[in-house]
Amino acid sequence: MLPTDSFMCFPGQMWEKVLSKVKKAVVFMDDHCSESLHWNGGAACLFQAGARNVKRFSSFEAGGENEPKAVFVVSTLLKGRTADIIKDIISLSHFQYCVVFTAVPHSVHLLAGTVSPEVEGSPVFERFEETLREWMGDMNYTAEVLHAQLLFAQLSPQLLLLPSFADLFPLLEPDLGSVNGSRPEKRRFGSLMDVDMHSLPPELQIKIKSLASALNALFEFSRTREESFAVGPMSRLIAGELASHPQAKNRRKTAVNKASVVFIDRTLDLTGAVGHHGDNLVDKILSVLPPLPGHVTDVQVDMVELTRLRCTSEVQGVLTPGCLAQNQSATARLLWETMLVAKQKEAVMEVRRQLVEAASKENLPFKMNLGRVTAEQLSSYVQLFRGSWGALESHCGVLQLGLATVQTLRHADLTRWDACLAFERLLLQQFSTEHRSVVMDASFPV
Known part of the structure; x- marks a missing residue:
């Protein structure tokens, strides 16, 4: 197996550890782990593995009367606020079986605690298992504490990110x-x-x-x-x-x-971070569209254009937003990878091609326009799918990426982006002239 193949498989293998424990369980997950799962199959993987429900890791959540099993998935140490939230959830529930996954290894728990590293086994995890049984109210109930590296977000086969370290x-x-x-003067x-x-x-x-x-x-x-x-x-x-x-x-x-x-x-x-370098579509999408709540690597895509509702203030907040992470469709994944690495012009043309192909497969009436791709043209292709629920389901991933492109091309900040990019290139050109110091001085007021 090539290293790149291993890197691509690694996040999924880590999540397999969680999936093996979620059958008939209600799953509580914090934002960082949710973001990793978001790019590695999404919540659908949990339900396919038998999970009953997926809830936010919050003191205001709890399991139902007929939900005796819970799985907690967290990115933090099992102490402080994290331990308090787990205790709150358990106290409001009727669990008899609790599994806790933490992305922080036991060695780091030892560093943060008072247990000697020389003690055999995993004393911190074992102690927390006993605490879980106490919170459940019966020392004969089952508790497990496990470690898994659940922090990698796989944006593509060649790109892994660690959002929790942003x-x-x-x-x-x-x-x-x-x-x-806090150091003596001689040792500073x-x-x-x-x-x-x-x-x-x-x-x-x-x-x-x-x-x-x-x-x-x-x-x-x-x-x-x-x-x-x-x-x-x-x-x-x-x-x-x-x-x-x-x-x-x-x-x-x-x-x-x-x-x-x-x-x-x-x-x-x-x-x-503050410049406007390159000519990449995804870079611009991430810059202008609002982030998904609790995420740092994905954005909200307004889905109103795929409905027959008018875009009024009454509609805002009703529809679940779309996103860039498309795990279910191979076509959408390939389109996303093209958008990720290609220049804007090539990426936008590929978005148009995929929308036209999708419309053709569903026998939807469309008018093919060659030449320059515009936001209005892409929007007209997307709107062909309105009201056709089977077609929407089959091509949902491509449509979300298409809408993200449309909303970015329409965004007011895009014009300012292009203006800033042109100005930055002009400055770089001037750096090679005799008047470099004048250019530097002139850049400070800007």
């Missing part, structure tokens, strides 16, 4: 003062490159160790030995943590594949 930001110069504040760090893991706040240490553990699990699954390169102080810490991971030494001895891993501090690529 807020992990590199250290900045002002942070150096905070780090040195002179620069961020001198900062070590043990001097960081405990919460940040746990975040970095959790990330390193997730990456190690991915490499272990794919039997890969990595060669790491780090650019920036935070990247150096993460690469070092991955290199010193307890399971990394044995993994590298038995690995049959090799990979180069480059860690880059986000502060070294700020222009990519």
